[in-house]
Amino acid sequence: MGRQPCCDKVGLKKGPWTAEEDKKLVNFILTNGQCCWRAVPKLAGLLRCGKSCRLRWTNYLRPDLKRGLLSESEEKLVIELHSRLGNRWSKIASHLPGRTDNEIKNHWNTHIKKKLRKMGIDPITHKPISSTDEHHQKEEQQQEQPDVVADEHGRSENMSLLQCLQGQEEEKGVTGSSDFMETDTLLQKSPDFCTDEVPMIEPHEIILPCAPTTSFSTSMPSSGYSSGSSVKAEEIQFPCMEWPETTYLCGMDDFSQWDLISSDGDGTLGLDPLNQYQRIAWDRESWN
DNA sequence: AAAGCTATCAACCGCCGACTG
DNA sequence: CCAGTCGGCGGTTGATAGCTT
Known part of the structure; x- marks a missing residue:
């Protein structure tokens, strides 16, 4: 049984x-x-x-994880998604490739909440914080059950927040608003967009960047991280195995950090997963 | 330099829906 | 249909790194 x-x-x-x-x-x-x-x-x-x-x-x-702080555009996307979904971190995480629910949850609690409060926005309701007692009481009730306010397009209720965020960026002279617009457009076009539904990229379509990505540059110590030329993923031979469907190569732009590559002398990059893993991925020591 | 405080985040806990026999 | 388990989720905790006094 x-x-x-x-x-x-x-x-x-x-x-x-x-x-x-x-x-x-x-x-x-x-x-x-x-x-x-x-x-x-x-x-x-x-x-x-x-x-x-x-x-x-x-x-x-997971090899596809991005490390380091969320980028400006990721943060905006999280705020936007949170305004619609509430504390459904896994749902929110599914919109951010390479990010985990835990990571987003932590970032929300430690960074974004404070940021929003500083801006005079209630992180729970995503509305401007009102000084009236009536509103405060409502907020306390909503704290029990996060408010997921959205019209059929999921837009109207958080417009003030979005405008506020954009306004702040302009004030700071930050040019990240284009990122923001992309995010916004994406969500408008496909409110149910989810990375789970994104088809896997064929190996030959993946080109690993020669320069560290934003996410990596924030997480990898500059001293210990260097990446030479672009390496097509197809040139890297993974062992014959089924990769989990959530595992893809996003963010894996430096395989030299992995000690998976066996030096068989013939120039091909083979993997020896049974014995070769001395520098367990991202070498924790050098990361911290 | 040391003590105290704060912020961060990895990991645990407990619950719940889905699944299995 | 039911009892029991699994996998996943969200909330919370605790260790520790970093900062302040």
Whole structure:
């Protein structure tokens, strides 16, 4: 009847992941792909529960993750989406490739909330903060149940916020408003746009940039990060395995950071996932 | 230089809908 | 249909890095 329990939680490790554990998990997933998370820790030789493994992979180890602070346009998109969706972080994250719900949630709580309050905007209702008691009472009620206010186009209620944001940018002389317009247009054209629905890019269509992307430049220490010439992804041979559908190469612009490439001497880039992973992805030490 | 404070974010917890037998 | 489990989600916590006094 039913399934076996996820984990008995006895003798399982908790707390921060070690580099060794990361290595095991990444090795396992790169070799086998994402399968039943419950089975992962056992098969990968980890004393963690499957849930913990899934979280570690999706929030930290996935190769398609962008690192570093959200860009100006990403932040605007988050605000816009939050005004429509409320605290549905996974939905919001699905609109931002390479970002996780956890990351967005953290960024919202630590940065955006403050920013909006500073601007006189209630981060919950996305409306200008009113000094009237009546409004304040409403806000408190809404705090219990985040207000998802939107007309059929999902636009009208947050226009003041959007205008305010744009106004602020202009005041600062920031030229990011074009990004903003792109975001806005995208959402207008396709309110239900979601990266889940975006078809996978064929390997030959991917060109890894020679210069660090914005996201990477903010997250990678300049000293430890350098990327030579553009490398077409098709030139990189991944092991014969099924990549999870959410795994693609966005943001993976420096494979030299990965010690997956075996030096077989014939000039081809092969992978040896079983033994080669000394510098577990993004070398945590150099990142921090 | 040390202590105290604040900000950040990785990781955990508990709940819930979907799924399985 | 039901009981039990899984996977995913959102809220919260705790460690620690960075800043201030």
